[in-house]
Amino acid sequence: MKALIALEDGTIFEGQSFTGEGEAIGEIVFNTSMSGYQEVLTDPSYTGQLVTMTYPLIGNYGVNPDDMESSKVHPMAFLVKEYNPIPSNYRSTQSLADFLIEHxxxxxxxxxxxxxxxxIRTVGxxxxxxxxxxxxxESLVKRAKEWTGLVGQDMVKRVTCTEPYGWADNQPxxxxxxxxxxxxxxNPLNVVAFDFGLKYNQLRELTARGCNVQVVPATTDAETVLAMNPDGIFLSNGPGDPEGVEGVVDTLKTLLGKKPIFGICLGHQMLSLAYGGSTYKLKFGHRGGNQPVKDLTTGKVEISSQNHGFCVDMKSLSEDEVELTHINLNDxxxxxxxxxxYPAFSVQYHPEHAPGPHDSLYLFDRFINMMRDQG
Known part of the structure; x- marks a missing residue:
């Protein structure tokens, strides 16, 4: 079935649907990972986006229930060079096409x-x-231009949980x-995790390190969290513009200094806003499983998984209060x-990513040590 891909600048690509009839509108982005397409599809950070995979053959190992990073698929559409309709992997329970159709x-x-x-790399x-x-x-280009876009929008409210839940036996x-x-x-540590669009593997990594993890909606106020008397607070990843998220910054300002805090991706960006800083939109973002990051505190370089379109502006933060600890070696x-x-640190990338680099798992250990030191 013929499918047209129309960009707001008038660029048109023609392909074929492998999931039947459909239509989707969003921000077009690309991911450079060679594997892990199921994790990409179930990552809530892709809400509002159309994802293109740069690796040319997708679908060859199918889909399975164990590799879900959330309960559903979040990108609005999935674009590939060539789809493989016959998966070959002992863990596969269904094809990628059937999985997409189901969702x-x-x-x-x-x-x-x-x-x-x-x-995209040239224009953005x-x-x-x-x-x-x-x-x-002509109609498609006009409709693309009229879409509201992601800047200034609160995308977190689309993906955060509506009710709190605990993580046990590898499930909510x-x-x-x-x-x-x-x-x-x-002797478990109690961690409250704010769900801005979290991935299940973040909960798995915390649980594996001896944490009882209680997940709460993004709108949960500071008083409720402090009344739970956690040993630490975790801020998850999530989609969209951090400056468009309502209410969270004031909550984080109240929590700063009360408990150790660890933030990932959007959680990192929200922390910067609570510190009094600002963020900006990257030209085409960082998305993939092979991004080089340097830890300035140790001098070591790690290969990281990333998925973000916004970035913290370090110039907007006081050097007397906030220290830059990691940089992207590409830009x-x-x-x-x-x-x-305050006992608070954060990273823009994804140390929990699997499959992919495991270079950054030490960050979870750092959070554990911080909580034990504060306790």
Missing amino acids: GILGVQGFDTRALVKH AMKCIVSTKDTDP VPGSDFSTAKCDAE NSCEGMRHKK
Whole structure:
């Protein structure tokens, strides 16, 4: 089935749908990972986006329930060079096409993904519409231009949980105040995790290190969190513009200095706003499993997984209060920071990512040590 990909600047690509009829509108972005497409698809940070994979063959190992990073698919559409309809992997339980169809997501193949990525890298991430229903290029470009975009929008409210839950037996269990959060440690630490669009592997990594993890909605106020008396507070990743998220910054300002805080991705950006800083939109973002990051505190370079379109402006933060700890070696942008007065640190990338680099798992250990030191 013919599918048109129309960018707001008038650029058109023609492909074929491998999931039947459909249409989607969002911001067109690309991911350079060679594997892990199921993790990409179930990452809430991709809400409002159309994802293009740069690796040319996608779908060869299928999909399985164990690699879900959330309960559903979040990109509005999934674009690939060539889809493999016959998966071969002992863990596979269904094909990628069936998985996308089950979640109502349009999949498109058979176009020059290299040309699209090169265009985005030159012009920047843009509004885009993909459709099998409307095949009029002029109409599609007009509709893409009219879309609101991500800047200034609160995308977190689309993905955060509506009720608190605990993490136990590798799954979410409804409950509050650590009533259903369980780990096997003898002396567990209690961690409250703000769900801005979190990935399950963040909860797995914390639980594996002896934490009872209680997940709360993004709108949870500071008083509620402090009443739970956690040993630490975790701020998850999430989609969109951090400056468009409502209410969270004031909550974090109240929590600073009260408990150790560890933030990832959007959580990192929200912390910077609580510190009094600002963020800006990157030209085409960092998305993939091979981004080089340097830890300025040790001099070591780690290969990281990333997925973000916004970045912390370190110039907006006081050097007397906030220290830059990590930089991206491709563009020297901020990848990590720590507060000099409060027990709080954060990174822009994803140390929990799997499959992919494990170079950054030490950050979870750092959080554990911080909580034990404060205790």
